[in-house]
Amino acid sequence: MNDHATDPATDTFVAHRNLLFTVAYEMLGSAADAEDVLQETWLRWAEVDLGQVRDRRAYLIRITTRQALNRLRTMTRRKEAYVGPWLPEPLLTTSDVAQDAELAESVSMALMLVLETLSPTERAVFVLREVFDVGYDEIAAAVDKSPAAVRQIAHRARKHVDARRPREVVSAGETRAVLESFRRALDTGDLQGLLRVLAPDVVLLSDGGGVVQAARRPIVGADKVARFIVGTAGRHEAAVTVHPALVNGNPALLLRLSGDNDGILAVRVEDARITDLYYVRNPEKLTRVAAETPLTLR
Secondary structure, eight states, X not given: OOTTOOOHHHHHHHHHHHHHHHHHHHHHSOHHHHHHHHHHHHHHHTTSOGGGOSOHHHHHHHHHHHHHHHHHHHHHHHXXXXXXXXXXXXXXXXXXXXXXXXXHHHTSHHHHXXXXXXXXXXXXXXXXXXXXXOOHHHHHHHHTOOHHHHHHHHHHHHHHHXXXXXXXXXXXXXXXXXXXXXXXXXHHTOHHHXXXXXXXXXXXXXXXXXXXXXXXXXXESHHXXXXXXXXXXXXXXXXXEEEEEEETXXXXXXXXXXXXXXXXXXXXXXXXXXXXXXXXXXXXXXXXHHHHSOGGGO
């Protein structure tokens, strides 16, 4: 008997695990909650009679979507009591995600925040249809709506997102170049250098979750944002080091203080200037980043 043999249910779940995680993460904006959803999905999947399942992938997506919807409704209440701006939990991603332009945009901080403005059902329908090209009948089974209703929801959600998503997709190379200019200015405390790379109406969102220091309201305007960044960096006794990273499929910066991860800084770029900064400092949202930080940086 082969001690390493696995059963069909396990094989199927493992084969689709990355897909299911991405579905849950794009619906929730939280890797920790997405992992919980996957655990709940597995418990239900393990009880399914596979002989009665025609399409295992579709069935797993259906379970994951339903569990994510349940979790999303409870998360909505948590977010209402959240201290300061709420940002998605950042994910260190591999280069293959960045090379898939559509997937990279779908998990970008900018679009994830747009998805936060959708209702739970609209978000589920949008993610399944627009990101993963799931058929309307399959989506209908997942969200417990008719296919006709799902088509209407998809149209409404797409129109809503299109009106708010970034106007253009900027290449990773252009974003990386802008971030390098930003990093050099930050390393030297060059206020004018920061102002050159920030758009006049740039917006900084800083997420500390009430656990660590962060701006509790958006900071608007290049001068205010630049002074906040320089002032925050200069407030620490130890030097803050800044390292390039690939976060949510896009170039970003990992900030470290005394050898520990202090935050992730993601950006949105237009016309070679930063229009939005997303600074995640909440330690609870950096747990996964810490586990995946290269040993050379630890």
